[in-house]
Amino acid sequence: MLHNGKLFWPHTFEGHDYPQLDTSIQCEVLIVGGGMSGALSAYTFAQAGYQTVLIDKGKIAAESSAANTGLLQYMSDKALHECIEDFGAEAAYHFYRQSYEGLSRIEALCHELPDDVRFIKRESVLYASKKKDARFLKKEYVALRKYGFPCQLLDKNELKKRYDIEAAGALITYEDAEINPYIFIQRLLEKAVSDYDLQIYADTELASWRTKKGRVVCRTTGGAEITANHTIYAGGYADNHFVKKIKKRKLVRSYAIVTQPVTELWPRNAMLWETARPYLYMRHAQENRIVIGGLDDNQKRVPGKWRIGRKTQKLKREFARMFPHIEIEIDARYGARFGETKDGLPFIGEVPGKKNCYMLLGYGGNGTVYSAFGSKMLLDMVQGRRTQMQQIFRLDR
Structure with missing residues (x-):
């Protein structure tokens, strides 16, 4: 797991139980990963008319997306x-x-x-x-x-x-904007399944991929084989052999709390963040709750219970320092692994030396927004439309 502690978003929606893939299949586009990047990619390609399959090694939206704090901003961690x-x-x-x-x-x-x-x-x-x-x-x-x-x-x-x-x-x-990221993924995939015939398989882990005669042959840890015209790896912040050659990626840990419902909020329910790095951020959530996050540290190992307790108590103190008149009690607290890049840009593009194999890694504090435009960018690439922007986000930069 890429997180530890008590999460909040999965308690707001009962996710679907998708089957495990136990036989070999073929498709036009295979999406690997059932988080935010994978869901947006699957929807994009299925809506465009491609026979699309999505697989995830566990349950849908169960890893980093379940710990996503749901702030959507056009401004990046790296200022313009x-x-x-x-x-x-x-x-x-x-x-x-x-x-x-x-x-x-x-x-x-x-x-x-x-x-x-x-x-x-x-x-x-x-x-x-x-x-x-x-x-x-x-x-x-x-x-x-x-x-x-x-x-x-x-x-x-x-x-x-x-x-x-x-x-x-x-x-x-x-x-x-603010959003419930967990429900967004679930609802988006529901629509892709019902309207655009997306196929989803949970508990189906990619073990290897190779190109053969212009197609991509993917094998799962369970022995099933998926042959696709195009394969998109959208595995989030997993640290595995698929991403080991990407040099500018950096894995960090972040912490968050979700409060019990409160009787008072700061004016205008605005989303708050600061110029310090790492930064503190705050947002309103459903039922008049508050999400407070930050205090990142440069470790890739998922934090343990003691460190989560220590960091989240500090988040509570920082909030009290800013808004001493708003009393809060913690309902959920957790720590999770997230990814950053050394140049502040996400990774979007074709894997060098592997034709028709692509990656969408929305590393950075704005990963949901990166995934939204990155999935469209990959559709352009698959359909043969080339732009200068594709060079900026390439994997081997």
């Missing part, structure tokens, strides 16, 4: 002005534009799904952790405004008045 400095203005702009459009795509998908996915548009407040960080916020505001992204810069007094936050200033981004 930092991207411009590192990649150049054109690549940086297109990265942020893809993220913005990916968020819009999730919203459009949610309009076709039941309301229990709880997609709610929110403002995001990126506040200055230290006084000197106000300069960072100003620089980012100028970059976002230059390229047409919706945002606003607040000084200390405006921030206190509008959001009741004590800080040197904040950058407000609009058109962001």
Whole structure:
């Protein structure tokens, strides 16, 4: 398992029991992974008319997606002005534009799904952790405004008045959202099965893949063989032989708590995060609960009970420091492995030396949004449409 502790989202929806694959099959597109990246990829290809199969080594949405805190933002952990400095203005702009459009795509998908996915548009407040960080916020505001992204810069007094936050200033981004990630995956796959004939097999683990005569032959640990025209590995933050050659990936641990329902929230139910790295973040959740996360550490091993208890108590103290008038009690607390990249970009593209084998790894704090635009990007690649953006996210960069 990629997480430890008591999760919250799986208790909000009873997931489906999908069968295990016990015979050899053929398909046009095979998706490996039943989390956020896999679900969005499976839906994208099935909707486009491809005979699509999805497999997962365990239950659907049971790994990192069950620990996903469900903040959807177009702004990346790597600020736009930092991207411009590192990649150049054109690549940086297109990265942020893809993220913005990916968020819009999730919203459009949610309009076709039941309301229990709880997609709610929110403002995001990126506040200055230290006084000197106000300069960072100003620089980012100028970059976002230059390229047409919706945002606003607040000084200390405006921030206190509008959001009741004590800080040197904040950058407000609009058109962001919160979501129940677990239910979103379940509902999206339900629709793909019923409307587009997606086939799903749980408890079906990929052991190997190889190319043969232009097709991809995949073998499961149970001995079944799946022959596909195209295979997309979307295995999230698993650390295995499929991803070992990707050099810029980095596995970390993060922590989160979900509170009991509260009687009071901060103004406007905005999503909050800070300029410090690692950063603290907070959001509203169903039944007037609060999700608080952060305190990442640079370890890939899933944390144990003692460390989870220590880190989550610190999350509670940090919240009390910001909002001493809001009393909270912890309902769920957990730690989980997540992935980052050394350059701040996800991995999307064809596996070098393996024709028709692809990967979608939404590493970074914005993985859901990356998966939304990455799945469309892979569809373009399979259909022969090449763009400059595909070079930016390639696996061997």
